[in-house]
Amino acid sequence: MDAVAAARREVCRxxxxxLRWNLxxxxxxxxxxxxxxxxxxxxxxxxxxxxxxxxESMVVTDLHGAVVEGDHAPSSDTASHAHIxxxxxxxGGVAHTHSGYATAWAARGEAIPCALTAMADEFGAxxxxxxxxxxxxxxxxxxxVATLAGHRSPAVLxxxxxxxxxxxxxxxxxxxxxxxxxxARTLHFARLHGPVRPLPGADVDALYxxxxxxxxxxxxxxxxx
Numbered sequence: 080m081d082a083v084a085a086a087r088r089e090v091c092r093x094x095x096x097x098l099r100w101n102l103x104x105x106x107x108x109x110x111x112x113x114x115x116x117x118x119x120x121x122x123x124x125x126x127x128x129x130x131x132x133x134x135e136s137m138v139v140t141d142l143h144g145a146v147v148e149g150d151h152a153p154s155s156d157t158a159s160h161a162h163i164x165x166x167x168x169x170x171g172g173v174a175h176t177h178s179g180y181a182t183a184w185a186a187r188g189e190a191i192p193c194a195l196t197a198m199a200d201e202f203g204a205x206x207x208x209x210x211x212x213x214x215x216x217x218x219x220x221x222x223x224v225a226t227l228a229g230h231r232s233p234a235v236l237x238x239x240x241x242x243x244x245x246x247x248x249x250x251x252x253x254x255x256x257x258x259x260x261x262x263a264r265t266l267h268f269a270r271l272h273g274p275v276r277p278l279p280g281a282d283v284d285a286l287y288x289x290x291x292x293x294x295x296x297x298x299x300x301x302x303x304x
Contacts, residue, residue, distance in 0.1 A: 083148070086112045086121040087134040093174075093253050094123060094132050100257045102176040103129070108241075109154040112249035113164050113171045118142050120164055124151030144217075159220030163245065166224045172249030174256045177241040180263035184208075185236035191263055192277045199283040200290035201258045203231030211238040219243070231287065234259040 093110045097103045106129070111122035121137050138149035144161040146153060154160070160173045176182075184191055184206075191206040193199055198206070209226035212218035223243045226235045233255040234244045242259055246252035269275050278286075 082114050082116060083119065083121065083139055084134070086114045087137040087139075089249055090121045090123065090137050091132050091134045093249050094129055096253050097174075097176060097256070098129055100178075100260070102178040102256055102260055104177065108174075108176045109156055109160075110174045110249055110253060111154075111157075111160045111172065114139075115171070119147060120160060122157055122160060123154050124149070125154050127151060155214055156219065158215070158217040159223070159243075162217040162220030163223055163243075166220075167227075167245065169247070170245045172246045172252035174244045174246075174249070174252040175241065176256050176260070178256065178260040178263070180267050181206075181236060181242045181260050182240075183267070184263050185238055185241055188238045189236075191236070191259075191266055192275055193283055194266060194269070194275045194277050195262060196278070196286055197258065198262045199278055199286035200294070201255065202234060202262075203283060203287035203291075205277070206232050206234050206236060206259060206262065209235045209237045209243075211240065214240075 090110055090112050097108050106126050109123040111120050113120050118141055119139055121139055124136050124138050138151055138153040139147045140153055140157055141147055142161050142165050144158040156175055163170055163173050188208055190208050193205045207226050209222040212222050223235050233246055237243055242256055244252045244255035246255055266275055
């Protein structure tokens with residue numbers, strides 16, 4: 080129960096980050112988190128305004144989307160989140176947004192080319208496009224999993240829909256959504272002035288390795304300090 084309560088608090092907090100970074104409008108978008116050590120996930124309730132969200136309003140479901148605890152119906156994307164967790168056991172968090180610039184690329188069905196060092200750092204590749212799928216079932220999640228199979232990017236543009244991101248935890252998934260929108264906006268403006276050249280593959284690999292393995296402060300718990 081402590082793990083569920085902590086996940087509810089974290090998922091509620093992260094929805095405020097979607098607002099902070101202008102990634103959602105009205106009640107669109109959602110974040111979920113796998114509850115460690117359980118077969119459960121926590122996700123936003125369907126159609127509830129962001130200013131009304133509380134940890135208690137978050138919905139707990141199993142990994143097939145069946146409600147286990149909560150007074151609200153879960154997000155209409157719950158079955159897709161659940162499919163991602165079942166298919167990708169390394170994933171601890173999922174975020175979904177309709178952020179403006181990235182969703183414009185999704186509307187075009189066009190991948191965002193890896194033409195920036197920040198993209199190489201975070202995504203390690205182009206941000207790919209997944210297939211169109213209707214909302215409400217697991218089909219979107221199936222498309223996310225199939226598109227990201229063997230791909231370093233934690234983000235996918237679902238054609239005609241929006242952005243789905245994954246991470247080791249829910250915060251990492253939300254970070255990927257923020258960085259996806261930032262890249263989409265920058266490359267949109269860059270293309271207004273002419274063609275955009277992707278970075279060479281060797282440079283992408285080197286930048287990705289540095290960022291993923293050397294950037295930031297050392298993990299002192301890993302060092303025993």
